[in-house]
Amino acid sequence: MTEKPRMDVHDLVSEIYARDSRRVFSTLVRLLGDFDLAEEALHEAFAVAVEQWQHYGVPDNPRAWLVSTGRFKAIDALRRRVHSQDVREQVSKRLDELSQVNAERAAREIEDDRLRLVFTCCHPALSSEAQVAMTLREVCGLSTEQIAVAFLSAPATIAQRIVRAKSKIRDAKIPFDVPSVQEFPQRLESVLSVIYLVFNEGYSASSGESLTRADLSSEAIRLGRLVMELLPDPEVLGLLALMLLHESRRAARATPEGDIVLLEDQDRRRWNRTQIQEGKELVERALASRRFGVYTIQAAISAVHADAPGTAATDWGQIVALYDILLRSAPSPVVELNRAVAVAMRDGPAAGLSLVDNILERGDLAGYHLAHAARADLCRRLGRTTDAQAAYERALELAQQEPERRFLKKRLAEVV
């Protein structure tokens, strides 16, 4: 026991809670095999900590102490709940298993538990909405209300989603484990897509008034860092880089009134250089591995923009080349559209327009507002104002988000 003045204990417990509560929770989930029981045990352990540490001092290894205390609290709770013979047998079996577990596990084990928690919350047997809600609730420790506000949903909807997911984990027996080698790539992909979805929800809300909900983006970046710390796979690095490079432009990408500022019009002095630097280093590490994937390629594209002093001085040739690589590994009409816009910057608007028209004629992106917005912009640059007007009108019909609609209306007014 370390001697600590009494004054410090509350602060110290809050600090440990902020830093370690999710670690302790992960291990409790593994030991207890139940999310709700673990959550209860976690809170009881911290309540006991506040009381006991004031009187008896702070233990040498607070995290192990919290795990052990939480475990005993859960055992008490299980004993109190026992009514029927059946349940009693189950509980005594579980208690036997628990007593074989040494609560003072090595730090590595506890880190493994966090990874188990991530993989369980992002299990593909859960719906994508449930994966997101579970990850934010259980891995990040956000409250149901916080998640509801961030996703513009009712707290009851999110709460129900989480309750259903926990029931499925329990009843269908989704394992609390890191997937096997064969399953690993696919399962990692589902973890990364949850993180990226959270990031994008924060970076450009899919509908509604506000263009950005910064908290979700920083939460996603925090998650990306956590997963990278636990699992430094090249694509994890690539995703973190991609998020940092996007995030670096946050201050410049909207006016104080919430209007969109296009990449070409952004004040690049307002880009966050620290985030750019970190993002670029991560991209380079990921590329050097030669086992990178789509997140890394997108991050590399973003890094080319970050390097350029302005639109004209951007290395569009390299951007087109990176889009070619991206198209080969993950063909999609949206990537084709982005490539077409880059081609327009490299070879002029006419070259870009013919590519955009090809994509639109195929019908793949007929309902995608950005495809029509891109066509409108290229027509505008070519002086084809009637075509530009029609395309802006079509984009406006399809756009959901208020700042995008304001932007399109402004552009439309300029060409009419």
Add this chain to the structure above:
Amino acid sequence: MKYMLLVYGAEDAWTEQERAECMEESTELCHELAEQGKFLGASPLHPVSTATLVRVRRGTRLTTDGPFAETTEQLGGYFLIDVANLDEAIAIAGRIPAATKGTVEIRPVFELAGLPQPAGK
């Protein structure tokens, strides 16, 4: 943990030759599962045209022909397995030959206490 793997698919998606091969491969899979102590049962079903529906309403039994709706995917067979967790069940479902053309629905079995042993051991 027991799981029921329900195999759905379009009945006309198979040629006679393919169907025979599918049954053969499925039988092999069952033997492999049995050796690992994971096999509880499996069977293909006759086409849905042989199905009969029974409902009891207000004490009266109603018997009718066939499925309610003309859905493209029909229940064509099942596997009943006993494995450690859902990941193992997913891995096995992915090896069912019919999964290449149809869909396998994995349902955890609700363990009801007090049921008798099945007939025929």
